[in-house]
Amino acid sequence: MYINTCSFVRGCLDLVLKKRYQFLDGFVSGSTCDCPRRLTDVWQHYDFTPFVYILDVPRKMTQAAHALYREEVQGLKKRIEESFGLHISDEALRRSIETYNRTRTLLKKLYELRKSDCPPVTGAEVLEVLDAGFKMPREEFNRVLERLVDEAGKGERTVPARFRLMISGSPLNNPEFIRGIEELGGLVVVDELCTGVRHWWDLVDESPGVDPVEALSRRYLNNFPCPRMYPPEERFDRAVQLVREYRVDGVISEVVRYCVHCAHDQPLLKRTLEGEGVPVLELSLEYGASGTGQIRTRVQAFLEMLEARSGR
Template identity: 60%
Template structure:
């Protein structure tokens, strides 16, 4: 079958290749190993509600715990966590059980969802790390919820200080805020490019950058992303497609999934995933005279919400804004099986998108899927339907 408007053949982007190498080597990347060689500690974190700046300010390299980048047999994950937990948490646990994260000095999680909190529980029992901390994450955006979350972040900081035997100064926190905000601003620049009719970067390529963003030192990430943005400014690469798509849903780390959609002519211009916009979206806003911890905690609870938060319309409205800003023709909902928060949201989100005339393709997937087989067939049919609507 001939695919019209296939994405143009890309001119190599050297810095993108470096990001790919980080992802390929993860979790035992050169940067992580180097950080430890120099005596630095490396902490794993789960979920976007864990404030990385606190760890960074203490000189710790925070890396996001993710699972295998491909769909894998999860014998150990199934045995230890049962098959009805999402394949993301089972995949992470299996990597942990098999020693892939042996280098971690600490594990930090939030009470974000059933899978994450049980993954943390089992990690403590079967894998263990010298430091472990769980933050209670409120599910509301009220001032009382902010107060509680602020206290949780303060407790986390105090626990960390006790573990390290050193204080984390406000100055260090301010510096970390700057570093992380720089990453967020650069990612926003990258996403601005995707608003173009023919963006210079594809959705799959963007996912390589996103994956690297939580797997390497932020300072280095910022340097590389600045270079990549410069390269993208110079390149003649222009990606076009049969329809502009946005992917929403739970966690995703395999760029092959997006690549398989783009290979069929879908142009992925936006995303709303645990590992994409919901990770980097909002900056920490440090008001005059405000304590850095207060600013950090406010940002993390107010950030682009996960489906766990109530009311869900906060998330839906942000998705609708992205649909408008990125001129999205259709939305692909990819929900990892047994990821219940997103599964519950789907009927309501579908209604909201229907009201603005945007169709939804709902895919139940396993974490790490490359989007082959039946998924390809369904994507093909979805793209044909979107094209027919344009005519």
């Protein structure tokens, strides 16, 4: 990959080259943006795993787009079955959907608690939880998450929020980045991230009689929109909805360098949010970066501006 490949994707390749993915039998990617598409090419070219598959993901959320995406998901299922000698039954898919929906429901409960004046968890802690969800077996993660939601809901712990912040933008997995912001006096009460609400927010339809592949493809195409989707207003509207529901004072918009989708959306999203009376701090950073001195200075200035605005 080249310097203009986003650092998230270069980070993925780095792990492959360091042989951290030796346990993998295959790699599946969506045609989401230039960098993962080319990562798939590199993966295939250098034969990192025997199975490599990329499925087309339309950029629109129309009926025609859904029909295409459904066939793509069906195609992926078929290829997995053929390549690994498996049969993926509808029953197994339904069980899996149920498990993952359980995660989404629990996360929704956790996020609901963050709407209170003094939430029980910090933004950094929530990101740690989300990170765990990417790594742990899902059933085990659900059990731990259930305990966390129960405990958090008892109201025994509260985190005072001087300013309620939303963090928005590219993939973010480093809790230290958010911790750095929160140490300065802001509390991240909600996110609008690839690795946050945009990943888990909407449920898959579990209604009896609904074909599971149909349900999955509908959900993944119509989910909380990624910046790659058209029209961008779908994403902006949902971001504004979050800002209102979580009573956000300011938004920190982080764009991983060369995350072109986010970069293009950035000025339009900023204007939309500022139209709602919510100031936006824009940060351009590398994936995995924590709060460097420069970022801390800018966040500090942003919080001071919020303070001046609020007259606190």
